Every structure is written in structure tokens, then in C-alpha cells.
Amino acid sequence: MATWIWILIVVLALILGLVGGFYGARKYMEKYLKENPPFSEDQLRQLMIQMGQKPSQKKLNQMMHSMQNQTGKN
Template identity: 35%
Template sequence: MNIVIVVIIAIVALLAGTALGVWISQRQTKKILMENPPLNEDAVRMMMSSMGRKPSETQVQQVLRQIRQSAKQAEKKKK
């Protein structure tokens, strides 16, 4: 009887640990992506240059702010 209880506790602990680990890693990944978006200033400049525009620093910063703001709004919608 004791061995059954130990096995049940081990399975429950394994499932709880897995769920907790997935949840923590998702939160950490989202936090890192919000702080360091995959698009940086150089990528925005390259995209604007490929469209035939010579972007100013103000335009680049404006695009980056818009990207960050839309990511925050999307995050708020999910909650």
C-alpha cells in the first residue's frame, strides 16, 4: 500500500513540476522578447532602405516605438 502512495505522489510531483517549468519559461521568454525585440534599429533601417527611402533617426525610432506599442497591446488583449 505504501508503494502505491509513493508512486502516486511521484507522478503528481512530476506533472506539477513540468507544468510549473513550462509556465515559468513562457513568462521569461515573453519578458525577454518585450525587452529585446527581434527587430532592432539596423533591421528597420535596412527595411526602409530596401523600399527606396533614406530613413532619418526620428523615423527609425518612431517605427520601433510603434512595434513595441503594438506588442504591448497584443499582450494586454491576451489577458
Template identity: 55%
Template sequence: MPTWGWIIIVIIALAAGAALGFYFARQAMMKYLKENPPINEQMIRMMMAQMGRTPSEKQVRQMMAQMNKFQK
């Protein structure tokens, strides 16, 4: 097989690998987010209510800021 034939095969294989990699990574990320949703303000309010506290809006915002800072 001539050299240009191998070059075309390599390019096709790289494109197919990139497409399949993107697809499977996307599926894995969607599954992870479905099983482990990120924490939002409503979840913080519910957690504090379970602990017997009624949080103010300021407290909820402070906790969200702390969590966002911790995640980065």
C-alpha cells in the same frame, strides 16, 4: 505506504514540475523579448537614416531578408 501511493506522488510531482517550468520559462522569455525586441523594418529605416541614407523599400526588404537568413 503502498506502491500505488508512491506512483501517485511521483505523477503529481511531475505535473507540478512541468507547470512551474512552463511558467518560469514563459516569464523569462517575455522578459528577454521586452529587453531585446526583435528588429523590424521600422528599426532598419531608422538605422539607415541615422547613417545619413534614405533607404528604398527594396533595400529595407533586402536587409530584412539578410537578417532573417542570419538568425536561422
């Protein structure tokens, strides 16, 4: 086989690997973040206390809901 064919095969394999790896990693991270959210309700409560706010359950629910909506839209 000619050398240019091998070069073409290597370049195509590299491009396909990069594209496939990118989308595979993206799907994996989306699934991971959906199953393991970065903030739990207790962590959010502690954060609000440290900022000097009194965390009511209604406010915690609103913040958790807004965080879930943001991650769902991205």
C-alpha cells in the same frame, strides 16, 4: 508505504514540474524580449531600404511604436 502512494507522488511532481516549468519559461522569455527587442531601429531601416522604400524618421518611429504595442499586448 504502499506502491500506489509513490506512483501518485511521482505523477503529481511531474505535473507540477511541467506547469511550473512552462510558466517560468514563459515569464523568462517575456522579460528577455522586452529587454532585447528582436528589431532595432537600424535593422528596421536596413530592411526598408532592401524592400525599396525610403525610410523617413516618422515612418520608422511609427513602425517601432506599432511593434512595441504588439509585443506589449501579447
